[in-house]
């Protein structure tokens with residue numbers, strides 16, 4: 001397309017912003033911080049939702065729905081939670097507007113709420129207040145519930161998908177009879193997220209544990225998956241929290257155990273959001289536009305006929321009809337782009353911008369030769385192949401593309417994960433190439449904050465696969481037992 | 491179950507309220523007017539969503555997502571819309587809470603919004619403000635978009651599913667180049683709703699047109715489907731609006747037509763909500779609990795083994811395994827209830843309460859005889875049948891049940907749709923049996939309002955299938971050209 005997008009090299013941030021808009025994924029709305037997710041972007045999100053939802057159900061979870069509003073007082077019940085979430089939020093104070101007599105619509109001061117309502121930034125409080133009524137005995141446990149919902153966290157600086165005031169997400173909230181079971185659930189759902197990221201988004205992730213400083217407000221333990229974007233910055237793609245008995249205590253949720261004893265219920269929560277859309281775009285796309293892994297592409301194959309007259313168009317149309325039917329029977333989504341209003345070159349650029357994994361072009365010479373031209377979006381390679389066995393070939397090609405995209409991202413991440421021994425080396429790597437920097441740290445919040453202040457790098461996680469390794473903290477020289485993963489992050 | 495529910499005869503309203511809660515469909519939350527949709531209730535809603543979503547996509551629509559918040563000033567832009575929707579609503583006035591120093595969380599007065607935000611009661615305004623950026627020429631049309639979302643309309647008296655401050659719905663918003671195309675779309679989506687109500691919910695509906703007085707705020711024409719509940723009250727189950735150019739004019743959305751002329755865009759909107767859950771429950775259920783049409787039942791078949799010892803349990807379990815596999819391969823959802831903690835009688839009552847269409851009981855004598863006992867939830871009949879060919883038999887039975895439920899509801903509606911000629915007869919029918927009352931009306935808003943004041947009956951619709959028929963208005967005696975359908979309504 002002539003109106004190209006800024007290259008990643010020129011300005012990665014600008015490239016992303018332009019790509020999201022030009023590929024028709026999302027745009028800013030008239031409401032500060034709130035985005036409009038356009039049909040093409042939403043179609044990708046729907047594919048993500050469907051895959052995740054199935055994984056949640058396969059692991060025994062059901063969906064439910066809890067109120068959008070949370071009474072202000074609920075936030076005060078869990079001490080650390082209130083600090084984390086009750087600050088920047090949307091506050092509903094009134095429930096009526098009125099005409100002021102001179103034609104203006106104004107807030108009706110007589111309709112002031114006794115207690116303000118907060119638009120949910122996350123739902124632990126309202127859900128645990130509800131669970132209190134659902135749980136009496138161990139027989140009522142576990143509760144394995146998920147919610148697909150919108151949430152609001154007031155943000156001053158917003159970026160489409162990555163940081164918006166309103167976003168869409170899912171939040172799982174489970175209740176268990178034992179600490180062990182809740183911890184297992186926390187780990188299980190991290191596994192689901194990692195599986196989804198790697199096998200659907202083609203996004204390699206590091207499974208890890210957050211430091212105390214980076215934990216979810218109200219959690220005893222936060223597990224996470226961390227991914228690397230093409231500009232060398234990390235992105236947290238999902239979190240799973242072991243909440244201990246904090247929320248059960250805050251909302252007085254006890255159960256009678258098998259042995260007759262009364263105890264507080266154990267909790268987890270876990271979530272991923274439309275932020276994943278940002279990760280998907282930033283991890284794989286290029287200067288020509290989106291690169292979508294086939295499993296999440298709303299259109300997996302586009303067929304563009306190239307003809308000079310109605311007769312040629314009809315001949316190619318016949319081939320296309322057969323091919324489309326074969327592809328659809330294999331569950332492959334396909335678009336036949338025979339618009340008269342645009343030239344083939346324009347169409348090629350448009351579908352490239354939109355990240356359709358496979359493009360098939362068919363012209364009159366192809367019809368004579370019994371061939372078509374196949375173009376791969378990920379490698380931007382083309383080849384002319386026989387029309388015979390085409391549907392099978394495409395089915396295999398889509399699988400190959402899914403793997404190739406994953407392996408490219410994995411190669412990039414591996415090349416950009418560096419072990420360093422000194423603070424100078426640490427800072428040089430961060431400045432010169434970015435990426436994940438694996439280094440020893442003395443385990444204190446003070447040092448963690450100091451490093452963040454001095455370098456803007458945060459501890460993304462303590463990888464679960466970490467091996468014990470004696471060393472010294474890069475910043476303080478104090479002893480350390482293992483490396484942690486630092487990065488500058490979204 | 492020993493803790494039975496109030497019978498419909500004793501108190502229909504109470505019966506409904508108890509049923510919704512005892513069948514684990516929904517409950518009131520700590521937030522006034524907002525409900526919690528519990529997993530079993532949400533599973534039914536998910537089935538509704540999936541069926542509707544497929545119908546929307548099959549008719550060319552895509553999903554998208556627009557902001558939860560709408561700037562207050564947007565409502566003032568369409569004159570009749572502001573009166574209809576900008577009154578009872580949730581108003582966001584601040585974006586921050588703070589600690590007041592003595593440990594209380596209070597609204598931060600320094601974080602007051604310049605312009606208040608309204609939590610969307612419906613999205614015409616924010617969507618048409620967005621469409622302005624999407625539409626330049628006839629080539630950009632039609633736009634066929636749907637949104638699944640939560641909306642809020644402040645309600646003083648709420649009832650689970652039927653009237654809640656927050657509810658879930660879908661809202662379609664389409665943009666067209668011509669009046670005719672928009673009107674066709676309005677009719678098409680009414681057809682989709684009627685199809686869904688009848689073929690999925692087993693709910694016969696009257697397709698009709700609202701009177702001017704009952705139209706959607708901002709619409710030129712509102713089509714609707716109206717259903718009859720068992721207490722003789724009507725329930726509006728879906729609406730489809732032809733909005734003319736009202737919102738295009740309010741938000742200045744013009745397009746260049748093929749002939750080069752500039753014109754305002756034509757609009758429709760259409761929606762159904764979690765209110766359908768209320769309709770589903772009230773239309774079919776009985777004093778023993780829910781009666782669910784098989785197509786929307788989260789669990790279609792429950793198998794209850796009846797055994798005295800582990801050996802018997804194992805033998806029955808073997809049969810169950812095979813049957814479950816066969817049923818699942820037919821796409822039938824099945825639950826094997828072998829809980830040790832409850833007796834068969836308890837389980838029977840529980841699944842009856844939850845409306846599972848088919849219950850299979852298998853005891854030791856059944857195993858000896860090669861039989862099982864099948865109980866139908868809708869008719870509450872039982873029969874003992876051979877284990878041979880059981881899966882096929884159940885598949886057919888589910889289809890029979892779906893039809894039977896529909897036909898029962900249709901019979902009820904037909905028996906409770908009465909033509910009357912005089913106002914006395916009109917009032918007597920309303921008081922003695924309720925139902926739809928077909929009567930002549932002079933066509934004026936004044937008479938419509940007068941009848942409503944005097945009888946609490948409203949004009950549900952002017953049926954689309956109406957035949958022309960000269961008559962006189964039951965209230966004023968003035969001439970009328972056709973009958974309209976009155977009822978007391980939810």
Ligand SMILES: [Zn+2]
Pocket residue numbers: 403404407
């Ligand atoms: Zn591979």
Ligand SMILES: [Zn+2]
Pocket residue numbers: 893894897
């Ligand atoms: Zn039938």
